Amino acid sequence: MRRxxxxxxxxxxxxxxxxxxxxxxxxxxxxxxxxxxxxxxALTTADLDPGTDLDMLDAFEAMMPKLKYRHPHNPAHVPDHILSSLIGAAASVPVEDGTLVLGTWQRVILVELDGPRDRNLTVSFVAGS
Known part of the structure; x- marks a missing residue:
């Protein structure tokens, strides 16, 4: 495993x-x-044409209802936890001959929801045929 x-x-x-x-x-x-x-x-794959990143962030923001959240640590960042769960904490991508097999416009992206921060990721590889 790599970090x-x-x-x-x-x-x-x-x-x-x-x-x-x-x-x-x-x-x-x-x-x-x-x-x-x-x-x-969160982690996912996405098309990153110019402006698409901002479109995604706007869409994520629009998805979150304005509720009275009960998180004892900091209710203001409950939407960040919810979005992280919905998008997901992991991404799996096929690898062929040492190269990520992605679609023409696909990129692997980290979605920061409560930054700025230093984010730690693990990268694992499972060999296949």
Whole structure:
């Protein structure tokens, strides 16, 4: 298992981590599994045409109802926890000959929901045929 650290700069932002994940792979074929070790960040794949990151963040914000949250630590960031759970804390991507197998426009992204922070990720590889 490898580790990856990502420093975010804003309260909410999309960070393309595709190249960083790719650098950790060997020449094998199998599955790459990336996991973020936080409950206010998420991982997924996305198209990152210019402005799409902001569209995604706007859509995430619009999905969250304005409720009276009961989280004892800090009710204001309950939406961050909920969005992290909905988007997910992990992404799996096939690997062929040491290269991530992504669609033409697909990128592996970290979705920061409560930054800026230093985010820790683990990257695992399972060899396949």
């Amino acid at each position: 990856l650290s990502v420093k975010t700069r804003k309260k909410r932002e999309i960070v393309d981590i595709t190249d960083e994940v790719q650098e950790l792979l060997s020449g094998s074929t199998g599955i790459c599994f990336v996991h973020v070790q936080h409950t206010t960040a």
